[in-house]
Structure formats: C-alpha cells, structure tokens
Amino acid sequence: MTTTMDMRPMPLPAETTASKDAAEAKIAMSVRNLKAGYAGGAPVLKGVNLEIREKTVTAIIGPSGCGKSTLIRCLNRMHEAIPGATADGEILIGGRNALELDPVVLRRAVGMVFQRPNPFPTMSIAQNVAAGLTLNGVHDRAILAEAVEKSLRRAALWDEVKDKLDAPGVGLSGGQQQRLCIARALAVEPAILLLDEPCSALDPIATGRIEELLIQIKEQLTVVIVTHNMQQAARVSEYTVFMLMGEMVEYGLTRKMFTQPVDKRTEDYITGRFG
C-alpha cells in the first residue's frame, strides 16, 4: 500500500504536513506540551502538542491504551472528573488556557459525546435535548421547543422522533440514543464537539448515519473524534492524529497520512501490523 519513506525529520505538524489547507483554516484549539495521568499511575500523556483547526473534523487514532481518550477528555476537562486525575500544560482556546478556565464555562463551549449512549433515563427525548439549555436558565417553552427541533434536525434524528418527543429517551435504539446525545450536545451551541469513540457500541448502519451527520455539522463547528476504527477516521476526518504510548506520533492531513505516512510506526499501525 505505501512505501517506507526515508527517515527524514518529522515535520512540525502545523507548519508543513498540512500547510496548504492550514493556511486559511483558523486554529480552534491548540494543545501545548500536555501531560496527564491518573493517581498513582504512570503518565498517560507525555507532552502532546496539537493544533485543531476550526470547522474541520480531526480524528484521533491509535491502539488501546495510547492515551487518545485521555487526550480528548482533557480538551473539555472531563478528565478531571475522575478522582485523582492530573493534567498539566496548555490548552489554548480563544487565547486562554482551558486548564485555568472554570470547567463549567469551558464545557459549555466544548461539548462532548461519549462511548456509550447516555441519555438521561428520567427525561423524555425533548427534555434530554433541552437539558443543557435548562441548565443555563432557559425555561421559555417556545424557545426550548425551537432549540429541540433545530438540534434534533442537526443530529438527523428529527424525522424519527418528532411524533414522540415526550417519550423517554432511553426507549430509542442505540444508534438513535447516540444521535440524541449528539443533539443534546449541539443544543447548547458549542464551538467544538468532542466525540469519544461514539460508534463503538453501534451497528454499521447506525455508525454510517453518525458519520454522515459529522460531515454535515462540521460546516458549523469544529469536531474532534476519537476512533479505534481507521476506516472511520479516513471517511470522516480531514486531519488525523496518531497516538502511541502517550505521545503524538504523527499529525496531518488524513488522506496524506493514510497514503504516505511519515513515521514508520504510523505506517505499521495503519497497515495493520499492530494495534
């Protein structure tokens, strides 16, 4: 598939690998020397540098335990929700270090969708979508109804649930539940949406729907997705980050990385030699 390239120095991701497309794309978030770990354990992230471009889909791939979930969970500081977790370094968003912001404020701008669909079991479909808005003090029914419809449409779920908005969210199928969770995250109008292996519990058809949806919503916001599925990364993302053992090995345009990886380890991984 690819030929091994000479061991030329690894280019700095932002400047060279993706330079043509990067020229006009603004940076949504930049990660500088991010180190993270858990209480009593070895560091999971050993100084990651990364720039995420606005209104693109960036995929983070790598074998199990490489730190990709920890990395994405650092981006909206969900990492710290685990007792004893530590994070150090800089995550610049809008010129400010996210690690020093109030996590509550940060998470309203950086939404997240998790591995397993997790709609709130005591809430209806509409209440699930509106949950983030009611948190922010929106209680006007008309505004909420409008936001619910808009978010469900953006999550490509509206047509399937419009007649049963008051039914419990947990009554939907797995794929629908996951799109419900995406709608819930979109309802608060985040600038960045993080998805941590959002399709790992879903069948191929449900997965396909979510991928289509991601390609649509990146017109409006920045998407970062962790996936263990390289085909998925190839299908949905413009940029790919390859992680290994807590380090970022390679970062660049997806099509380039999948055809001409710079690093030997990337090549080994994407050609299926390990992982």
Add this chain to the structure above:
Amino acid sequence: MNAAVADRVRKVPGSRERAGDRLFRLIITAFAGIILFAAAALAWQLTRESLGTWKAFGASFLWTSTWDPVNDVFGALPFLYGTAVSSILALLIAVPLGVGAAVFLTELAPKNVAEGLMFAIELLAAVPSVILGLMGIFILVPAMRWAGAPYGVGMLTAGLILALMILPYITTITREVLLTVPRPLKEAMYALGATRWEVVRGVSLPFARSGIIGAVFLSLGRALGETMAVTMVIGNTPRIDFNVLQPGYSMAAVIANELAEAASDAHLSALVAIGLALMGVTVVVNGAARLMIYRLGKRA
C-alpha cells in the same frame, strides 16, 4: 452405552447424599415456615384478643377520641394521631438532613472523611432507643422547655428523637442508591457544563428517587412502631392538640404504659386492638417500601 460405563454410573455414590439433601431441604423449609407461622399466629392472636373491642365499638374505635378506662369507653384516635404526627415530624426533619448528608458523603466528601462519617452514622443506628430516650429527657426536654414548649415533652420532642433514630437509615440507604448512579450519566451532565449541584439535582437525585422513597418508607415504618424513646418524651396525654409543642400520645406508647395495669378485659382488648391497628399500618408501610426498592432493583 457399554456395560462398564453403565456399571460405573450405577456405582456413583448418590442415593445416600440425596436422602441427606431431602432432609436438609425439609429442615430449612420448616425453619422458613416458622417465620410465616409466627407472623400469621401474631395477627390471629391480636385479632382474637381484640374482638371484644371491635364488637363493642366497631370500626368507630379508630375515629373516636374518648379514652376512658374507668368507664370502659375506648377510642383510639388520639393515639393514631400522635403516632402519625410524631412520625411525620420525624420524616420532615430527617429526610432533608439524611438526603443532604448522603449527597455530601457521595459527591463532596473526600473518601476517608466519608468512610469515617459513615462509621459514625452507622454507630448512631446501633444506639439503643432507651438511651436516646434518656438523652431526650436530660437534654432535649429542657431545651424544648427553654424554646417555649410548656412541658418540654410533646409531639415535636418525640419527632426530634425519632428523626435522630431514622437519620442513619435514610442516610445509609440514600448513599447506597447514589453510589449506583452510573458514572456516564453524571459525565453527560458535567459535559453540558453543569456544576456539581446541578448534576446532583438533575441526574443523581432523579435516578435515586425510588430508592430514596423506599428509604423514607422504611424509616416511617420504624418511626411508627418506635416505643421506648417516644414513650419517654411524648408526654403521654391522650388528647388531640394541633400545637406540636403540646404533649400527645402514640399507639406504641399507650400499649407499653397501660398493658401491665389494664384492669378490665375491655381495657386489655382495646390495647390489643391498637396493637393490631399499629401492626396493620407498619405492614402496609413496609410493604410499600419493599415494593419501591424491588422496582428500583429491577430497573438497575
């Protein structure tokens, strides 16, 4: 199957063990049966002993309020009222405190602090009620008198002591239910930009709701039947007074106080009738609690 195998199967030592199994099953079934028998016998005995009262006063025994052993006129309403009011007061005080403590223990307190506190709370559950009653007499009654209760003893005093007694139940059960709230649900709420309090209110408490209701009902069952501590501080006055600072009486307390001194058969029968009513109420309340907890278990 060839003969050798058949022979070996036949020789498996089994018949003796099987007889042992049968015996064992018989014995433990009998043990379990004793529990049911005891409960049934209790209900039957209470019914039989109280027949005189039901014949004399009918169901109106439960809603008349004259309690006059001298003239053999009996009505249980003041006791029903006292039991209900003191228990409800106890719940009103203990539920917010207990749920709040459980939220603190699961969501806020560092692990070692939580464990230490849980130990203390469970210890509180082990304090004999007569000790709590003594504490009521020596500390709470003077304090209530200072606070404006005419006698110190009274409904609110009983409610406070009961609250202290049921607080460990509510806290322990609520904490256990809160610990079962799935992490991903809480994370989903955090990821929407919720504060800790908003996660507790929006996710944890709704998820734990039926468990908390179960805890409340179990505690209510306990409070309704509590005898010693209540007898010591409620004031033992068979009177319905809507002022909770005034003394009252409870079903359990009147049985404890008067049973040994009941002079007439009618008096004895009336006390047993109160006992039957109390047992009925606690069975219903506990049944409701079990049902709630059972439903919770099915969902989780």
